[in-house]
Amino acid sequence: MPENNAMVYLYIDDGTHPVAALNTPVVFNLDTTKLTDGVHTLKIVSQFDQKEGLKIIPFTVRNGPIIHIEGLSENETVSGTLPLMLNAYDTGRKQSFIIKGSENPRTIPVWVWLIALVFVAWAAFYLVTNFSL
Template identity: 45%
Template sequence: MSKQLQKVILFMDDNTVPFAEYAPPIKIDIDTTRLVDGEHMLKVVALSSDGKEGIQQVAFTVRNGPAISVIGLQSGDTVSDVIPITINAYGSETNESFVISASETPKPISAWVWSVVLVFIAWGTYYLISYFH
């Protein structure tokens, strides 16, 4: 009777074919640039020397592509007619030149800022009218 060795088998997502098989302990680097952006599942199957099996699944998110910012539309919004949206995508590419214009995602001015400005203008108008009257 031969003694079975311990081993760790690694699967990615729903693949039935393992991408790696090692004797423990192991330390590996997973190249996420070969995975599409989004949710993924690393499945680790460990086999003991007496044939017992342990399984652990680790969910993780890959985000190697450019970051995407959408202003004017959010998940779950109910919309009608024409809606203006602003979409910006930016990543960590290294370029020789840096363009300052349009390098930031434009954000709309908050309603509270407009409220403060209008209150200040109204107060100033009231002050001027009462001072010169």
């Protein structure tokens, strides 16, 4: 009886040996803990009869702790001494509900201060103009 399913071979990055050879349809769990943090590619080669298909999917692995820095941005021009606030933390298991970065102390953004200042100025103007004797 002829086989009606395709065979797929999974390659990570520029690997010459597949990490898996599977008959489709199949559910495959890709263990990213064995990969370094950074950009990788998953190459899927399918074979059915005498035909071959190819799909390449770039993805980024971030298994290590998240690093947050205040006081220096990418490609910023700086001089002198810079006070930097650094924090590194793990996001935990992906199955649990965790607000990403919730335990990271951050400064209040300038736009929040501006909105608060505008509101206080408007409230003061309102009070002075409507309740003056």
